[in-house]
Structure formats: C-alpha cells, structure tokens
Amino acid sequence: MQNNASAGSFTAVHDHHGEAHVAHNPALLHHFAAPQQQRDAASLGMWVFLATEVMFFGGLFCSYLIYRRWYFSDFAAASKTINMYLGATNTGVLICSSLTVVLAVWAAQTARRALLVGMLVITMLLGLVFLGIKGVEYREKFEEHHVPGASFSFDHVEIPGHPGQFANPRHAQIFFTLYFVMTGLHALHMIIGLGIFTWLLIMAWKGRFTPEWHTPVEIGGLYWHFVDIVWIYLFPLLYLIDRH
Amino acid sequence: MYFAVFFALLAGTVLTVFAATLDLGKYNAAVALAIASIKATLVALFFMHVWHASEKLTKLVVIAALFFLLLLLGLTMSDYATRLWS
Numbered sequence: 454m455q456n457n458a459s460a461g462s463f464t465a466v467h468d469h470h471g472e473a474h475v476a477h478n479p480a481l482l483h484h485f486a487a488p489q490q491q492r493d494a495a496s497l498g499m500w501v502f503l504a505t506e507v508m509f510f511g512g513l514f515c516s517y518l519i520y521r522r523w524y525f526s527d528f529a530a531a532s533k534t535i536n537m538y539l540g541a542t543n544t545g546v547l548i549c550s551s552l553t554v555v556l557a558v559w560a561a562q563t564a565r566r567a568l569l570v571g572m573l574v575i576t577m578l579l580g581l582v583f584l585g586i587k588g589v590e591y592r593e594k595f596e597e598h599h600v601p602g603a604s605f606s607f608d609h610v611e612i613p614g615h616p617g618q619f620a621n622p623r624h625a626q627i628f629f630t631l632y633f634v635m636t637g638l639h640a641l642h643m644i645i646g647l648g649i650f651t652w653l654l655i656m657a658w659k660g661r662f663t664p665e666w667h668t669p670v671e672i673g674g675l676y677w678h679f680v681d682i683v684w685i686y687l688f689p690l691l692y693l694i695d696r697h
Numbered sequence: 698m699y700f701a702v703f704f705a706l707l708a709g710t711v712l713t714v715f716a717a718t719l720d721l722g723k724y725n726a727a728v729a730l731a732i733a734s735i736k737a738t739l740v741a742l743f744f745m746h747v748w749h750a751s752e753k754l755t756k757l758v759v760i761a762a763l764f765f766l767l768l769l770l771g772l773t774m775s776d777y778a779t780r781l782w783s
Contacts, residue, residue, distance in 0.1 A: 555699045693717035
C-alpha cells in the first residue's frame with residue numbers, strides 16, 4: 454500500500470486487495486462492511502421471521518377473541534377446569550429460562566465458555582420441565598374427557614357466578630379446541646427451540662463461539678424469548694378467564 | 698439489569714394470578730392483558746435487546762409487526778363488536 458504512488462496503479466490495487474484479505478477479521482463475511490453490520494443484518498432477519506410468527510399466532514388469538522366474546526360464560530366455565538397452578542408454574546419456568554438465555558448470550562459476548570455451556574444446559578432443562586408439566590396438564594384433560602372429539606364430555610358444568618346454570622358443551626368444546634391448538638403449537642415451538650439449543654450446546658462445547666462471532670446464540674435467544682412472550686399472553690387468556 | 702427485568706416478570710406473573718381472583722367485572726380481561734403487555738414489552742426491550750438495537754430497521758420491523766397485529770385484531774373486533782349477530 455505504501456508504494457501506491459511509485460508502483461503501477463493496476464498492481465497497487467491488486468496488492469491492496471491481497472493485503473485486505475490477510476488483515477480482515479476471519480469472522481466477517483465478505484459482503485459486510487463491519488462486524489456490527491453483520492450482526493445487525495442477522496438480527497434484522499430474525500426479527501422479520503418473528504414478525505411472520507406474530508401474524509401466525511395472531512390469527513389464532515383473533516379467533517380466540519371472537520369466540521370468547523360470543524360464548525364468554527362457556528369459555529369461563531371451561532377455563533376454570535384447567536389447572537391454574539400448573540399454568541402459573543410453567544409461566545415461572547419460562548421466565549427463568551428467558552433469564553438463563555440472556556445470561557448465555559452475555560457469556561458468549563464476554564467469552565465465558567463454561568458459563569455459556571451451563572446456561573444453555575439449564576435453559577434446555579427448564580424447557581423440558583415446561584413440556585413435562587404441559588404433559589401432566591394434557592393428561593388431566595384426557596382423563597376428564599375434555600379433549601375435543603368423539604369422547605368429549607362437558608355435561609353439568611356450572612357457569613362461574615351463575616349457580617344452577619350449565620355451560621353449553623358445544624361452546625366449551627370450541628374453547629378446548631383453541632386451548633389444544635394454541636398450547637400445542639406453542640409446545641411445538643418449544644420442541645423446535647430445544648432442537649436449536651441442542652445444536653447451540655454442541656457448538657458452544659466445541660468452543661466455536663467467540664465475542665466476534667456468536668450470532669447463532671443471539672438469534673436462537675431471540676427465538677426462545679419470542680416463544681416466552683407467546684406464553685405470557687396464553688397464560689392469562691386460557692387459564693384465568695374468570696377465577697374469582 | 699437482566700435480574701431486575703427477571704424479578705419484574707415474576708412479580709407480574711404473581712400479580713396476574715392475584716388480579717384474576719378479584720372481581721373487577723368487565724376490567725378483569727383488560728387488567729390481565731395490560732399486565733401481559735407490560736411483561737412482553739420488558740422481554741422485547743431488554744431480553745431481546747430492542748432498546749439497545751443499533752439498527753433502526755430492527756425497531757421498524759418490531760413496530761410493523763405490532764401494527765399489523767393490532768390491525769388484524771382491531772378491525773376484526775370492531776366489526777364483531779358493532780354488528781347485531783342475533
């Protein structure tokens with residue numbers, strides 16, 4: 454570069470290109486100007502994906518709101534049969550896992566490999582606890598014949614606050630359909646999240662993540678937090694319609 | 698900071714369960730959704746680093762997602778709430 458002036462311009466440009474290759478950050482891909490731009494591009498892409506996920510769940514929330522307006526007392530009666538304490542515990546479990554995820558991202562940023570591996574493991578364990586509790590909850594619903602279908606039964610269940618008035622089983626079945634579709638889809642996202650985190654764990658174990666490049670940890674973290682946010686809305690809407 | 702948000706989220710969960718056991722009439726749903734929205738905002742701003750996002754486009758995408766969700770829910774519900782269905 455220094456002999457730019459003395460050497461022919463063609464070779465000078467060529468040399469400059471060669472030097473730039475040696476000097477530049479190995480974690481930086483060619484089509485990005487700077488590491489910050491590369492990170493921003495990755496998280497922007499993830500946010501665009503999450504925006505489509507918002508609309509994906511949004512359609513279900515929309516149908517939930519319509520039916521809840523129409524059949525409020527039946528929804529309230531059906532909601533009351535779900536185990537609120539299991540749901541509340543699961544909310545706490547997911548919030549804890551969100552904390553371990555941000556700590557994992559921080560560990561990756563500051564090159565703390567052992568902490569990163571530990572936090573990823575705890576996050577996955579919390580995810581498994583969530584799914585386990587969900588399984589217990591689903592089993593209760595199966596035993597009570599509250600699963601929509603041929604053996605569905607919701608006879609003589611009183612509407613909260615209206616003694617002697619029974620909920621309409623057909624309307625209650627719509628609630629349980631929404632309950633299983635929404636929590637089921639959420640659980641599917643949790644299972645996919647566990648798959649992503651298994652891969653992150655292997656990469657972290659091998660020491661692939663550096664403060665310069667840990668994009669997968671950040672992107673995987675965004676996904677996990679999004680799934681947490683969906684649950685933050687599902688919990689009060691499905692479990693706590695009319696509990697007083 | 699992360700721990701402060703964490704405890705705020707846990708407190709919000711306890712508050713949601715407590716608020717659900719009170720008889721607030723029409724406002725039970727509004728209170729539950731308000732608490733959920735505060736919790737979701739905390740997660741997005743601090744855990745998902747939207748607050749400190751260096752790229753304005755990221756914030757734009759977040760706002761666009763919210764905008765279209767509110768458009769979906771708002772327009773649908775305003776229709777269902779103002780029609781005579783019976």
